[in-house]
Amino acid sequence: MKMEFTRRMPEYVCACGNKLDAATADVNKSPAHGDLSLCCYCGALNQFDENLKLQPVPDDKFDEVIQTVSPSDREDLLKYREMIKKSYQSRMN
Numbered sequence: 001m002k003m004e005f006t007r008r009m010p011e012y013v014c015a016c017g018n019k020l021d022a023a024t025a026d027v028n029k030s031p032a033h034g035d036l037s038l039c040c041y042c043g044a045l046n047q048f049d050e051n052l053k054l055q056p057v058p059d060d061k062f063d064e065v066i067q068t069v070s071p072s073d074r075e076d077l078l079k080y081r082e083m084i085k086k087s088y089q090s091r092m093n
């Protein structure tokens with residue numbers, strides 16, 4: 001997964017309290033309904049709704065939702081999520 005393309009999006013306040021107002025994705029790809037997004041502050045998984053606003057993915061839906069992406073994207077998503085979560089936890093301690 002190449003991460004180079006950033007677009008402004010409707011402001012969203014993540015569960016961690018940080019405001020997100022841009023999304024970075026594959027080259028030449030805009031967010032679409034159902035696309036997943038990681039909070040760059042805490043690693044929370046969010047999903048774009050039909051209005052392209054982010055919605056939190058509840059913990060009990062996490063495994064189901066990550067099955068909707070390709071195996072290589074899923075591997076990347078989990079790897080980046082772990083890195084972000086570790087960084088977030090070290091900042092909180």
Ligand SMILES: [Zn+2]
Pocket residue numbers: 014015016017018039040041042043044
């Ligand atoms: Zn967050």
